[in-house]
Amino acid sequence: MEFADELLPGARFVRLKRFDDARGSFVKTFSRSLFEAAIAGMPGGEPFELSEEFYSTSARDVIRGMHFQVPPHDHVKLVYCASGAVLDVLVDLRRGPGYGKVASVRLDAAAPSLLVIPKGVAHGFRSLTDDSLMVYKTSTEHSPAHDQGIRWDSLDFAWDCPAPVISARDRAHPPLAEFESPF
Numbered sequence: 784m785e786f787a788d789e790l791l792p793g794a795r796f797v798r799l800k801r802f803d804d805a806r807g808s809f810v811k812t813f814s815r816s817l818f819e820a821a822i823a824g825m826p827g828g829e830p831f832e833l834s835e836e837f838y839s840t841s842a843r844d845v846i847r848g849m850h851f852q853v854p855p856h857d858h859v860k861l862v863y864c865a866s867g868a869v870l871d872v873l874v875d876l877r878r879g880p881g882y883g884k885v886a887s888v889r890l891d892a893a894a895p896s897l898l899v900i901p902k903g904v905a906h907g908f909r910s911l912t913d914d915s916l917m918v919y920k921t922s923t924e925h926s927p928a929h930d931q932g933i934r935w936d937s938l939d940f941a942w943d944c945p946a947p948v949i950s951a952r953d954r955a956h957p958p959l960a961e962f963e964s965p966f
């Protein structure tokens with residue numbers, strides 16, 4: 784694991800090592816000791832406590848987001864693309880000079896990587912392939928009452944996706960300009 788770029792304060796792009804052989808490949812996606820060493824003490828960094836793991840599959844041009852849980856059930860999220868590829872997008876919702884800042888990065892199963900997403904950062908993605916498998920680990924459990932979003936098309940970001948497939952819930956989120964941040 785190589786803790787590479789900081790996309791937003793505390794949001795890290797981590798390159799993963801892939802071992803290939805005649806059978807296929809092997810990729811480790813979590814190591815407690817490496818995360819403790821790399822994350823603790825960083826701005827926005829805190830030890831990662833696993834509470835839930837889940838995954839989704841998405842067809843090409845599905846957009847999911849922009850999602851986060853609000854306090855007291857806000858969480859750190861680790862996410863990677865296990866199959867296919869996505870354009871991953873983050874928005875900083877933490878009050879301060881970085882508020883509203885957008886970062887994006889391609890997550891591609893062919894070049895394994897994962898994102899560490901701190902509390903107060905909304906997450907979403909556009910699927911770039913027909914069967915993108917996204918795997919998440921979160922530090923708190925799902926709390927429907929605290930699971931919120933902002934509209935994907937209200938950000939300072941060009942999705943370059945004229946006909947996205949989006950859930951009714953995601954269409955109903957408020958735009959960033961109307962969001963009152965609790966972070």
Ligand SMILES: Cc1cn([C@H]2C[C@H](O)[C@@H](COP(=O)(O)OP(=O)(O)O[C@H]3O[C@@H](C)C(=O)[C@@H](O)[C@H]3O)O2)c(=O)[nH]c1=O
Nearest residue numbers: 837839847848849850851860906907908919925950952
């Ligand atoms: C997120 C979540 C959803 N659900 C249910 C609610 C709903 O019936 C169904 C699908 O939920 P959603 O439409 O919210 O799924 P989805 O849009 O894929 O939600 C995900 O989006 C990405 C961008 C994230 O960052 C994730 O944290 C998560 O919010 O699964 C759970 O039971 N537990 C959960 O933790």
